[in-house]
Amino acid sequence: MKADQIRESLVTALSRRRFLRGEFSAEPGVLRPPWALPESAFVGRCTRCDACVAACPTAILIAGSGGFPVVDFARGECTFCGDCARACAPGALDMAQPQPWQLAVRIDAGCLAAANIVCRSCGDSCQSAAIRFRPQVGMAAQPQVDPAACNGCGACVRACPQAAVALIARSEATIAA
């Protein structure tokens, strides 16, 4: 067995073991595709068929740990087209849910504005106008995200030249606050 096959087997076994133990939370930083069922139901139902990965027109879905699909906003944004969910025959992605996901934007210390360098790339990329820049005396204007206006599309992630923008689960944002 090749090294990558051994690693894949170990990761799959670990994912299944966590499932059987009732450890249903996705690893921190792991974002499932939109309309994913809660982690316990998702892991139990997803067959890792990659149909959602193949269906995504913006190619933001990739096979993650154990072969379960995850979102990588460094590759692009979600248009909420629903192609992934419609491709999911087992129903691990279910558009009957009220919202595609609950994500929050986190802007890290690497932000150029925090270093007093004028940059509005994230705000310019946001079609929802959810990132505003508050003027500061003697400082570059600082980005502020309006959670009520943000739909979690992820367009601001790739727009940042410093890779200082990330989307995280709203539950993780609450814990970090």
Ligand code: SF4
């Ligand atoms: S809703 Fe569309 S753009 Fe978003 S992840 Fe699914 S297939 Fe991709």
Ligand code: SF4
């Ligand atoms: S299409 Fe559904 S079952 Fe297949 S990998 Fe995606 S989420 Fe899992």
Ligand code: SF4
């Ligand atoms: S995730 Fe989308 S809607 Fe939210 S701030 Fe970023 S670009 Fe705007």
